[in-house]
Amino acid sequence: MKFSAVSLARQALSGHKDWPAQWRSPEPKRYYDAIIVGAGGHGLATAYYMAKEHGIANVAVLEKGWLGGGNTGRNTTIIRSNYLWEASEGIYGHAHKLWPGLSQELNYNVMFSPRGVMLLAHNHHDEQAFRRHIHANRLAGIPNEWLTPEQARDFCPILNIDANIRYPVRGAALQRTGGTARHDAVAWGYARGASARGVDIIQNCEVKAILRDASGAVTGVETTKGEIATRKIGVVAAGNTSVVMAMAGLRMPLESFPLQALVSEPLKPVMPCVVMSNAVHAYMSQSDKGELVIGAGTDGYVSYSQTGGPHIAVSTLEAICEMFPITSRLKMLRNWGGIVDTTPDRSPILSKTPVAGLYVNCGWGTGGFKATPGSGHVFAHLLATGEPNEIAAPFALDRFRSGNLVNEATAAAVAH
Amino acid sequence: MLLIHCPYCEMERPEVEFKYGGQAHLVREPQKATDEEWTDFLYFRDNTRGLHAERWRHAVGCGRFFNCLRDTVSDKIAATYKAGEPRPSSP
Numbered sequence: 001m002k003f004s005a006v007s008l009a010r011q012a013l014s015g016h017k018d019w020p021a022q023w024r025s026p027e028p029k030r031y032y033d034a035i036i037v038g039a040g041g042h043g044l045a046t047a048y049y050m051a052k053e054h055g056i057a058n059v060a061v062l063e064k065g066w067l068g069g070g071n072t073g074r075n076t077t078i079i080r081s082n083y084l085w086e087a088s089e090g091i092y093g094h095a096h097k098l099w100p101g102l103s104q105e106l107n108y109n110v111m112f113s114p115r116g117v118m119l120l121a122h123n124h125h126d127e128q129a130f131r132r133h134i135h136a137n138r139l140a141g142i143p144n145e146w147l148t149p150e151q152a153r154d155f156c157p158i159l160n161i162d163a164n165i166r167y168p169v170r171g172a173a174l175q176r177t178g179g180t181a182r183h184d185a186v187a188w189g190y191a192r193g194a195s196a197r198g199v200d201i202i203q204n205c206e207v208k209a210i211l212r213d214a215s216g217a218v219t220g221v222e223t224t225k226g227e228i229a230t231r232k233i234g235v236v237a238a239g240n241t242s243v244v245m246a247m248a249g250l251r252m253p254l255e256s257f258p259l260q261a262l263v264s265e266p267l268k269p270v271m272p273c274v275v276m277s278n279a280v281h282a283y284m285s286q287s288d289k290g291e292l293v294i295g296a297g298t299d300g301y302v303s304y305s306q307t308g309g310p311h312i313a314v315s316t317l318e319a320i321c322e323m324f325p326i327t328s329r330l331k332m333l334r335n336w337g338g339i340v341d342t343t344p345d346r347s348p349i350l351s352k353t354p355v356a357g358l359y360v361n362c363g364w365g366t367g368g369f370k371a372t373p374g375s376g377h378v379f380a381h382l383l384a385t386g387e388p389n390e391i392a393a394p395f396a397l398d399r400f401r402s403g404n405l406v407n408e409a410t411a412a413a414v415a416h
Numbered sequence: 417m418l419l420i421h422c423p424y425c426e427m428e429r430p431e432v433e434f435k436y437g438g439q440a441h442l443v444r445e446p447q448k449a450t451d452e453e454w455t456d457f458l459y460f461r462d463n464t465r466g467l468h469a470e471r472w473r474h475a476v477g478c479g480r481f482f483n484c485l486r487d488t489v490s491d492k493i494a495a496t497y498k499a500g501e502p503r504p505s506s507p
Contacts, residue, residue: 242464251456251462252461304489305490307491311432313417
């Protein structure tokens, strides 16, 4: 059904008791034209665009847990596209162009809010790196501008620009078109749109093995709900990608780390934008419910625990208290972790693999949410046609052998 | 926070004293390696879900590298052992 003022009024008359389920929950069929492993934002978006733009709707999205319960539901919802290299500007810029129209496209309010994303520079190196990013972005047609500390404070009035603090603000790079969106709604909107076009979303269905024929090509998957045949598998399993790919005998250039986030008790509106500081690993914005949403850094070791050490969250909160003194007596309501799959060059992998019929979309690391629409869009093309388009091509797995890295890691080894 | 037993200091110390050093027992042989093997050495990792052999350095203690067997789902450490010693059989 379509959401509209009329449907809202009609449902209101019946006390909102007759809204239908947003997507079907079918039992798996015996054969699909393609199977996507992982029902997070990227996997669901892939299925949606395969059905919509490539006419391939006999697709299943398999999810071992619940839809959108991994990093899609655990991130801090920041959207921006101010990366350094042209290849990155290609993929993140593509996603950024899809965000403003996404609610209309899906007929589902994803609450995209381009309120501006400000990256703080705390030292000479930051300043040089950000100015270089600004120039690179503007050459690529991606908006980004430099702010003095006073201009940064004007843009975010609760920011402390005192010159005598431990990490003083020396300026900031502002992308006014950046912002946030409602992460769950993105997953739900794509799920609803894909399901309406015939895609089967199967939750609580864990892939246990990848089946292959004598030539090595994929023939299906073995799952907790039985065997399902297919000739094409797209693995979009984020932190668990290495585990799924190992079922086909492949090792990946990935390491999975816990990344933590927190939300505070709700406040009246105090923060009109997103502020990020890569140097101190602290990211903050205010949700529409009023909570301050805070992103921390990664824990330093491989883990699948979906938690993390308290000292990581503590160091982020110390930085937050210094940058925003208004928060110093604020209570935190929740703290959680997600498992992020990081690549050596901090850029994603959208690629064919040495196994015929097996494709992979992974390595989004600490910043995949912003790319959700673009990632799904180009990966759908790769799965449907068997070849990457020009946006996806630089992110092939082979780049680690050829040396054509898309190096978004700087000296601090975080994605800038 | 992990509590890690340093096999040199023979003390259990908090994680903040240590620095993670990645997957253990990787062999570096640039003279003998083919392009594929060298790529593998530089970039590809097991990224094990389960018992994982990894290097740690007691950065603000003795400063030495050692190896550790840790379950990456529960984060429980099964054993730590000195660099150069073989991986202990799974407990």
